[in-house]
Amino acid sequence: xxxxxxxxxxxxxxxxxxxxxxxxxxxxxxxxxxxxxxxxxxxxxxxxxxxxxxxxxxxxxxxxxxxxxxxxxxxxxxxxxxxxxxxxxxxxxxxxxxxxxxxxxxxxxxxxxxxxxxxxxxxxxxxxxxxxxxxxxxxxxxxxxxxxxxxxxxxxxxxxxxxxxxxxxxxxx
Amino acid sequence: xxxxxxxxxxxxxxxxxxxxxxxxxxxxxxxxxxxxxxxxxxxxxxxxxxxxxxxxxxxxxxxxxxxxxxxxxxxxxxxxxxxxxxxxxxxxxxxxxxxxxxxxxxxxxxxxxxxxxxxxxxxxxxxxxxxxxxxxxxxxxxxxxxxxxxxxxxxxxxxxxxxxxxxxxxxxxxxxxxxxxxxxxxxxxxxxxxxxxxxxxxxxxxxxxxxxxxxxxx
Numbered sequence: 001x002x003x004x005x006x007x008x009x010x011x012x013x014x015x016x017x018x019x020x021x022x023x024x025x026x027x028x029x030x031x032x033x034x035x036x037x038x039x040x041x042x043x044x045x046x047x048x049x050x051x052x053x054x055x056x057x058x059x060x061x062x063x064x065x066x067x068x069x070x071x072x073x074x075x076x077x078x079x080x081x082x083x084x085x086x087x088x089x090x091x092x093x094x095x096x097x098x099x100x101x102x103x104x105x106x107x108x109x110x111x112x113x114x115x116x117x118x119x120x121x122x123x124x125x126x127x128x129x130x131x132x133x134x135x136x137x138x139x140x141x142x143x144x145x146x147x148x149x150x151x152x153x154x155x156x157x158x159x160x161x162x163x164x165x166x167x168x169x170x171x172x173x
Numbered sequence: 174x175x176x177x178x179x180x181x182x183x184x185x186x187x188x189x190x191x192x193x194x195x196x197x198x199x200x201x202x203x204x205x206x207x208x209x210x211x212x213x214x215x216x217x218x219x220x221x222x223x224x225x226x227x228x229x230x231x232x233x234x235x236x237x238x239x240x241x242x243x244x245x246x247x248x249x250x251x252x253x254x255x256x257x258x259x260x261x262x263x264x265x266x267x268x269x270x271x272x273x274x275x276x277x278x279x280x281x282x283x284x285x286x287x288x289x290x291x292x293x294x295x296x297x298x299x300x301x302x303x304x305x306x307x308x309x310x311x312x313x314x315x316x317x318x319x320x321x322x323x324x325x326x327x328x329x330x331x332x333x334x335x336x337x338x339x340x341x342x343x344x345x346x347x348x349x350x351x352x353x354x355x356x357x358x359x360x361x362x363x364x365x366x367x368x369x370x371x372x373x374x375x376x377x378x379x380x381x382x383x384x385x386x387x388x389x390x391x
Binding site: 019 | 180183184185187188189192210213214216217218220221222223224225226227269349350351352353
């Protein structure tokens, strides 16, 4: 079999994609706040990743590499289709699966609160907690300073602290 | 220690509690209030991770049929473009359902007491399965799954507890590795059915899964 890159055969690359696909879809869902859009984004991501697999030199870097592609594909789709902005009330009214009750009301409340965070807070938070990115990597992804990323992450968590039953911390300038 | 030090520490803790610079770690050693803030934030983060790991089967189940057909068509197209036969493999959905089921029985992981052969056999008989393993079984339940009773065990291994599900009626074409809801797992074909083995500590389940496959008879 032809190597896809250094030490990554096509079969190994396929296994990597299979393993990471659920988290890619979750990430896309949190970015798009719409599962249909998220599925489109992940399909585009998988196609693009397959075509560009030679670029992945180190299999250990597959996760951040694919998350980056998801982010770009989401932005591209948004730009190309001029998707309407998501209205959080309509998501709740439709009973979006991401907000579905699973018998853990606290978790559902937290999901709703994450969904309602402004994009500028939600995106770095999801990149960090779900994607495993460092603040420096997020800064590079979002083309922000690291200080700006720290502030956004702090404010995102601060909004969620009350949902979790904690007192909010003093805000930062 | 000044209020400004604490504000600076809390900005870092609130932003990136697992990525603290050395000076913040040093500050924490002498500041009980900021240490408590760090502990609270780490606890919030564990919950955040659970919240972000939305169970995927729900997303798939609720897609309208027309959309599923469109999706299937575009996946086939993607397959032709990419030349990767892996996209036809539907097993990630099964893996997601297994992980979701296991997540719902979270208490099963913490069992310590080894069950008697009689307890294990009662579960196996309910599902009509034979299973001869030397691994200590600490949890055994015949769980409803896809309309059938499926033996759900937790076994103790040198790599920690592992969950085993014996899926007599779920045929898989080949080995499928998955990572869902914080679990690492593998699905292996076993005769006319399959076996799923999951770990929650990141340990590789393959060796145990291979033994399980050799020990199960439908």
